[in-house]
Amino acid sequence: MATRFAVIASLIVLVAVGSETASASYGGWGSAQFWGVVCLGTDCGASAIGKTVVAKVGDVECGEDETVHPISDGEVFGGYAMDVLTDAEKPGCAQPGDTIQFFIEGVPASPTAVWEEGSHRHDIYTGPAFATFSGGLTCRGEPCIDFIIGPSTAPIVSAYVNGTLCASHAVSGWLITSSYRVNIPSVCGTEGAAVTFTIDGAPANESGIWTTGKTTLHLSTDGLTWGDVNCSGAVNPVDALGILRSDAGLPVVARDLCPALGTTLLFDHRLQVWGNVDCLEGIDPVDALKTLMFDVGLPPSPEPACPAFGSVHSR
Numbered sequence: 001m002a003t004r005f006a007v008i009a010s011l012i013v014l015v016a017v018g019s020e021t022a023s024a025s026y027g028g029w030g031s032a033q034f035w036g037v038v039c040l041g042t043d044c045g046a047s048a049i050g051k052t053v054v055a056k057v058g059d060v061e062c063g064e065d066e067t068v069h070p071i072s073d074g075e076v077f078g079g080y081a082m083d084v085l086t087d088a089e090k091p092g093c094a095q096p097g098d099t100i101q102f103f104i105e106g107v108p109a110s111p112t113a114v115w116e117e118g119s120h121r122h123d124i125y126t127g128p129a130f131a132t133f134s135g136g137l138t139c140r141g142e143p144c145i146d147f148i149i150g151p152s153t154a155p156i157v158s159a160y161v162n163g164t165l166c167a168s169h170a171v172s173g174w175l176i177t178s179s180y181r182v183n184i185p186s187v188c189g190t191e192g193a194a195v196t197f198t199i200d201g202a203p204a205n206e207s208g209i210w211t212t213g214k215t216t217l218h219l220s221t222d223g224l225t226w227g228d229v230n231c232s233g234a235v236n237p238v239d240a241l242g243i244l245r246s247d248a249g250l251p252v253v254a255r256d257l258c259p260a261l262g263t264t265l266l267f268d269h270r271l272q273v274w275g276n277v278d279c280l281e282g283i284d285p286v287d288a289l290k291t292l293m294f295d296v297g298l299p300p301s302p303e304p305a306c307p308a309f310g311s312v313h314s315r
């Protein structure tokens, strides 16, 4: 029992710090512990709590555990931890080098493991393979740390493959965070596909490659700037042109994953329409005119509760 608590405790710590490096050894001579996060498909959250995990070598059951929720603020997930018995402890069980097949509620899980002495972090899942991206978050040069007062204020990281939204992550719970984790199912990505991200709707500067398993990728963003409707990094006449083209029903050239004109989004904690830069009467030529006025240094007569031109969506 003490071993189990120690293993669960190390699981808590490792997940809390986002480390993928595992694994202190608690193993005595000739024993092996396997432990990790359980995912049902790409759902690695609370639905995996209270599930039975069984380890088999061939047809012989060599370990069992029921998943629990480690005591960890914020992230909710099911964790398992078990000894996988040796052939000496139970005939037919593992010898060094044997393949261990895990089952979650009787369903074969991936990946398999190879028995060897020691303590091993081994996250398991059912269903098709998926790509996991996780890492830290930087917003305008600083950690996107959020003193979360409710789920709605958490940073939201979204992952896209070819412009299609594949997965989102918003930390839920009560904690201070500047990290993310998204699981992208194989129906949305394939090996080698480029994965792009947004943080709170703003394009991230980094991109990844869809790879089965875990990829650590730090994401950063410069945020969204009010009036910079094409996300180029500056408010200038090209934005005015984009507004006119949008008003005329023509396509607007913008940075990849820049919000489309007309998108409703949160900017400084208020819902705004991207491109309606004066917050009046939808997107029209007046918005283009005011953008030009700002560009040449004329005050564009700000409206109450409308973000100032050039202000940055901050977190």
Ligand SMILES: [Ca+2]
Residues within 6 Å of the ligand: 276, 277, 278, 279, 280, 281, 282, 283, 284, 286, 287
């Ligand atoms: Ca307007």
